[in-house]
Amino acid sequence: MRASPGDTIAAISTAIGPGAIAIVRLSGGRAIETADEVFRGRRRLCDCAGHTVHHGPIVDRDGxxxxxxxxxxxxxxxxxTTEDMIExxxxxxxxxxxxxxxxCLVAGARLARRGEFTERAFLAGRLDLVQAEAVADIVAARTRKGLESALGQLExxxxxxxxxxxxxxxxxxxxxxxLVDFDDLSGGDGGTRAVREAAAAARAETARLLAHCDLGVAVREGIAVAIVGKPNVGKSSLMNALLMRERSIVTPVPGTTRDAxxxxxxxxxxxxxxxxxxGWHDAGDEAEEAGVERAKSAARGASFVLFVLDASTGVDERDRTIARALDPARVVAIENKIDLPPASDGVCLSELPSRAWLATARVSALTGDGLxxxxxxxxxxxxxxxxxxxxLLGNVRHIDALRCVDAALGRAAELVERSEAPEIIGVELNEAMLALGEITGETTPDDVLQRIFDRFCVGK
Ligand SMILES: Nc1nc2c(ncn2[C@@H]2O[C@H](COP(=O)(O)OP(=O)(O)O)[C@@H](O)[C@H]2O)c(=O)[nH]1
Ligand SMILES: [Mg+2]
Known part of the structure; x- marks a missing residue:
């Protein structure tokens, strides 16, 4: 393990930038003595009880x-961290x-590494690994549900x-x-039935945890949705309407949005x-060409695509080209500008080569109709x-490990059915235990631990 608990570490734990206060945190065997080197309050912090707050100046080496x-x-x-700490x-x-x-560093503290405070809490057994990871998720949460889910995990x-x-x-x-006490499993006695039932109960629990993991990953990491379509169909307007505020530049001149x-x-x-x-079409100039390339790769990289069409003009060859390039199973096809008189022939989506879109919609980004x-x-x-x-299981590391647990349990169940020797079944069960221990940190390899804490920010 890379940590050396005990030595005194220090870091700024608040975000850099304008703000009313900023917190410098110290943790370790000499945290309070180190703080006393720089703090000049009425009393020495060494003489103060835990969970008390004291006012005073901080001085440098020259006083x-x-x-x-x-x-x-x-x-x-x-x-x-379970160590002495000063904030x-x-x-x-x-x-x-x-x-x-x-x-504080001059007074003998060492600059903390990323996530080192949380790592110490983990090493001291104050948090298991799942809870330590929740600390990072709380910081990164972008929605209330994400925050609730991470807080639940921390708790x-x-x-x-x-x-x-x-x-x-x-x-x-x-x-x-x-079962080792019996001669074999095929006796049809109560022993094998108990094994079957215990295996089924364990598998049911892994299945319950894994059931909503796609949604869990979405809550934690978000879902990428690309808005594509030829220029001027109202992609930026639709994005703004969905955001309910101005963000993209909307202009009547085709080709304004050059960057994603x-x-x-x-x-x-x-x-x-x-x-x-x-806009996705044969690009006019070079900057636009680069933008179009990005649009294509955004569509490829996104989980879903909103394909926007202009209902007031109907579809043309450029729409058809885009339609052909998309995977319909990931596309919501949207007719926009339904506030305007429809195209003379009155057809839009139905004009496209018939494709099995995930869903279709009719909206006006301008009036908000259909949103x-x-x-x-x-x-x-x-x-x-x-x-x-x-x-919600949202961490891919947890999901992968739980799938290993489930797979090992499945193999164990099969061995039971085939009346294999208990020792052989035991091997699969040990495998399942090991995979489970990797989630909570009991059997997580050091390099994995290191990667997890490296994802934290300094001061956490
Ligand atoms: N009438 C009407 N105009 C729209 C609608 N959506 C967008 N527009 C207009 O269409 C033009 C192009 O919109 P923009 O969002 O920049 O299209 P983009 O090139 O696809 O991003 C702008 O003048 C918008 O005001 C709509 O639903 N109704
Ligand atoms: Mg645009």
Missing amino acids: SEIDEVLATVMRSPNSF FGCHGGGLAARRVLEA GRLSGRLSDLRERLIDLKAEVEA IEETIDLRGVPVRLIDTA DTLRSTLVTVLLGGEPAEPV
Whole structure:
């Protein structure tokens, strides 16, 4: 393990930039002594009880004042890391906090690595790995549902479900070991039935956890949706209408949106990343050509595509070209500008080579007509309906490991059916236990741990 718990680490734990306060955090065996080197309050922090706050200046090595702070003392083991911790509430703006941090480093602290505070909490057993990861998810959450889900994970909701599963695996192992006392499994006695039942119960729990994982990933990572169509059909207008505010540049001149613009909307708690692309047609100049290329690759990279058509002009060859290039199973085809008189022949979507679109919609980005229906359509096709499940598995690492648990359980169940020796079944069960332990951190390899904590920001 790369951490060396005990030595005193320091970092700025608030975002850089303008703000009312900034927090410099210290943790480790000498956190309070180190703080006393720079803090000049009425009392030494060493003499102060845990969970108390003290006002005073911070000075540099020459004794000149750097900032005036509130120092919070937290004593081991009652702190986030379980070590002694100090938090200096400095003035915001970045510079004061940076100078306070420097003073702490001069006084003997070491600059914390990314996620090192959380890593220490994990190593001390204060959090399991799932909870430590939830800390990063809370910081990254973009919707209320994402935040709720991450908070639930930090509070141990997922850990609780995983430890239930662990109990079931232990039961199953015990039942299998009991079989060793019988000559074989084919006796048709109560022993094998108990094994079958325990295996089925464990698999049912993994299935329940995995059932909503697509939605869980969507809540955590968002769903990428590209808006494509030829120039001037109203892609940027539609994006703005969905965002309910101005973001993309809307002009009557074709080819204005030359770069892909990305904005996130909150669709029933799921962050949906709308990507407004440049008009998709034979590009006129080079900058536009690059934009068109980006539109094509955005459509390829996105999970879903909103394909916009102009109902007032009907479709032409350029629409057909785009239609042919798209995978209809990922496309919501949208007739826009329904506020205007329809094209003379009155046909639009139906004019396209018939394709099995995921869904279709008729809207006016200008008047807002049809947008509510479009939103409901998106809830259905993007989310598969209204999200419900309280514990959402959204972390791909957890999902992969749980699938390994499930696969090992499946193999174990098959071995039971074939009346294989209990020792052989036991091997699969150990595999399942190991995979489960990787989720919570008990058996997670060091390099995986390192990768997880490297994704945190400094100061977390
Ligand atoms: N009447 C009407 N005009 C629209 C509608 N949507 C977009 N427009 C207009 O069509 C023009 C092109 O829109 P824009 O969003 O820039 O198209 P883009 O090139 O596909 O991004 C602008 O003048 C918009 O005001 C609509 O629903 N109704
Ligand atoms: Mg545009």
